[in-house]
Amino acid sequence: MTAGPAGEPTSTRSAERPGRIEAVGVRHYGRWVAVAVIVVLVAMFVNMIIFNPVFNWPFVFEVMNQAPVIQGLFVGTLLVTVLTMIVGIAFGVLLAVMRLSDNPILRGVSWVYTWVFRSIPRIVLLTFMGAAMGLIFPKGIALGVPFDWKIIEALGLRGDWRFATFDANTLFGGFLGAIIGLGASEAAYMAEIARAGILSVDKGQREAALALGMKSPLAMRRIVLPQAMRVIVPPTGNETIAMMKDTSLLIVLGSFTSELFYQVGAIANRTYQIVPSYLAAVLYYLIVTSIMMVGQAWLERHFGRGFGARSTRAQARAALAAGAGH
Amino acid sequence: MADHLVEAVNVTKAFGHHEVLKGIDLTVDRGEVVCLLGPSGSGKTTFLRLINQMETLTGGRIRVDGELIGFKEVKGRLHVRRDADIARQRARIGMVFQRFNLFPHKTALQNVIEAPITVRRKSRAAATAQARTLLETVGLADRADYYPAQLSGGQQQRVAIARALAMEPELMLFDEPTSALDPELVGEVLTAMRDLAAHGMTMIVVTHEMTFAREVADRVVFMDDGVVVEAGAPDEVLLHPQEERTRTFLRRVRQDAEQELEAARALETLEELGELSDPPGASGPEPGEDPERRRVH
Numbered sequence: 022m023t024a025g026p027a028g029e030p031t032s033t034r035s036a037e038r039p040g041r042i043e044a045v046g047v048r049h050y051g052r053w054v055a056v057a058v059i060v061v062l063v064a065m066f067v068n069m070i071i072f073n074p075v076f077n078w079p080f081v082f083e084v085m086n087q088a089p090v091i092q093g094l095f096v097g098t099l100l101v102t103v104l105t106m107i108v109g110i111a112f113g114v115l116l117a118v119m120r121l122s123d124n125p126i127l128r129g130v131s132w133v134y135t136w137v138f139r140s141i142p143r144i145v146l147l148t149f150m151g152a153a154m155g156l157i158f159p160k161g162i163a164l165g166v167p168f169d170w171k172i173i174e175a176l177g178l179r180g181d182w183r184f185a186t187f188d189a190n191t192l193f194g195g196f197l198g199a200i201i202g203l204g205a206s207e208a209a210y211m212a213e214i215a216r217a218g219i220l221s222v223d224k225g226q227r228e229a230a231l232a233l234g235m236k237s238p239l240a241m242r243r244i245v246l247p248q249a250m251r252v253i254v255p256p257t258g259n260e261t262i263a264m265m266k267d268t269s270l271l272i273v274l275g276s277f278t279s280e281l282f283y284q285v286g287a288i289a290n291r292t293y294q295i296v297p298s299y300l301a302a303v304l305y306y307l308i309v310t311s312i313m314m315v316g317q318a319w320l321e322r323h324f325g326r327g328f329g330a331r332s333t334r335a336q337a338r339a340a341l342a343a344g345a346g347h
Numbered sequence: 348m349a350d351h352l353v354e355a356v357n358v359t360k361a362f363g364h365h366e367v368l369k370g371i372d373l374t375v376d377r378g379e380v381v382c383l384l385g386p387s388g389s390g391k392t393t394f395l396r397l398i399n400q401m402e403t404l405t406g407g408r409i410r411v412d413g414e415l416i417g418f419k420e421v422k423g424r425l426h427v428r429r430d431a432d433i434a435r436q437r438a439r440i441g442m443v444f445q446r447f448n449l450f451p452h453k454t455a456l457q458n459v460i461e462a463p464i465t466v467r468r469k470s471r472a473a474a475t476a477q478a479r480t481l482l483e484t485v486g487l488a489d490r491a492d493y494y495p496a497q498l499s500g501g502q503q504q505r506v507a508i509a510r511a512l513a514m515e516p517e518l519m520l521f522d523e524p525t526s527a528l529d530p531e532l533v534g535e536v537l538t539a540m541r542d543l544a545a546h547g548m549t550m551i552v553v554t555h556e557m558t559f560a561r562e563v564a565d566r567v568v569f570m571d572d573g574v575v576v577e578a579g580a581p582d583e584v585l586l587h588p589q590e591e592r593t594r595t596f597l598r599r600v601r602q603d604a605e606q607e608l609e610a611a612r613a614l615e616t617l618e619e620l621g622e623l624s625d626p627p628g629a630s631g632p633e634p635g636e637d638p639e640r641r642r643v644h
Binding site for chain 2: 223225226228229230231232233234235236237239243244247248324326
C-alpha cells in the first residue's frame, strides 16, 4: 500500500487529497417562515380556547360525563358502528363474491344492488326510512305467503296466510332501522373494496387451491380471501371511521335518540351552551377515532403476515429448540 | 388397456379461433415418467393443464384411470361434470407450477397440511405428521415454520412438491418446475423429482432440462405447433431424432447451452482479469484517484 489511510496527512499530497467533508447545508428559509406562521397561528388558537369565555371547559367535561351522553356514545355511536360494519362487511364480501362469480344472475343482482345503494346519500336513505316506511306499509310488514290475499280470494277462502306482522315504524325508525339502513348502504361500498381485494390476489393461488382438489368456495374462503384481506383492511378501517361519524346522521331517523350527537344537541338546546356541548361530541369523536386507528394498525400487521421477511414467533421457538439440541 | 393411467385421444384445444392443440394422442402407463419437450407456444403446458382441468378441452377425450376427465358419458351423451366431481378428480392428480404458487400467508407446513385437512378431512395431527415426513423427504424438515417469502425459489418449489404429494396423488404433473429458478437452484428440485420417479410415481413433466429428460424419463414426447412430432425412448428422440423439426429444436437448445457456457467462461475470464488489474500501484488508476476508495463503492 503506497497510499496512507484516509484523513491522515502524510506528505505534500495531503493538500491535494480531500479529507472529511464539512459542508454548509442548504438553508430552508421557506421552512423557517412556515414555522413562524404556524407558531403564531397556534398561539392565537390556544389563546382563543383558553381565554374566550364561550369555551366553557368545565361545562364541556360535565356534558361528557352525562349519563345519556355516555349511553348515546356507547349505543348509538359505538354499538351501531360495530353492528353496521359487521353487516356491511359480511354482506359486502358476499356481494363481491357474487359479482365475480360465473353465475350471470348473481352477477346482475350484485351489480344492481351496488348501483342503487351507492346512489342514495345516507342522510336521504335514513330520512326516507324514518318518514316514509310507515306510510308505504301502513299495515306493517308481514312474514307469510306472497300475494296471499289474491290466492285466498281466488280459492274462495277467508283469513290470511301471515305468520308474523311487524310495525314498519318500529322496524325502520329505531335501533334496528339504524343497523338496516347504514348496513345496507355500507355493504355497497364494502362490495367494491372486497372486489378489489379479491382481484388483487394472484390467479395462480386459486389454481393451486383447485389443483389440490378444493372446491371453489373453499378455495375462496381458505386461500383467496385471507390474502385479499391485506388489501381490504386499510380501506375498511377508513370505512369504519367514516361509519362512526355517519352515526350522527341517525338524528334524521326520527325516533332514535340514544346517540351521541342527538344527546349533545339536546343539551345544547336546553342550556344554550352551544359551543361546549358540541365540543364534547367533537372530543368523543376524536378519542374514538384515535382508538380505531390503533386497532387498524394491529389488523394490518396481522393480515400482512408472510409478506415481510420478518421472522415469526414459531421460528424463534424452533431456533431456540435447535440451539438447545446442539 | 388397464395399464394406461392417462389416455388422451385426439385432444384439441382452442382459445377463441386460436387452435393451440391440434389432435394429441398420448398414453402414459402407471409408474412411467414422460417428459414433454418442445419450443414455447407448442402447447405442452396447455396439454398438461387440460389433464387437471385448469382448462376445458375443446375436442377429444382424456381418461385418467379409465375415468373420463371433465365430462360424464350418459346414454351416449357427454355431460359436463359438477364442481364437486371435478374437485374429486383433481384431488387425485398432483400439480407443480412454474411459479410455485405456494400460499404466501401460510408457512411451509401449513401449505402442506391445508388440503389434506380441508379436502381429505384428515385430522390435524395425522396431516402434520405426514407433512413433516414429506418435508423431510424433500430436505426441508428444518424449514417447516418458514413463510414462502423467507425461502429460496428452489426451497419453495420443493415445498410445492411436498404439498402436492400430501394428497397422495396417483399422477403428478410438472409444469416447467425449474424455469423460474436461478441456475444454481435447479439441481435441488430435479433431485427431488428424481427421487419421486425412483419411487415409482407416474409423472408427466413439461421441461427444458434435457439432461433430466435423458436420465429420468421413460419416454420423451416432442411437441411443436400443437401436435406430437416425435415420441419414444429419450436416447432415440434426443440423440437420433427422425424429424427435421426435432433436430432444429435440439440444435437450438444446444446452441443456447453453448452460448450459456461461453458466457460463463467469459465471466470467469473477466473475473480473473479483474483480479490481475486490481492490485494497487499498477498503471491503471487515473492520477488523484485512489483505488482503495473506488473498490468500496
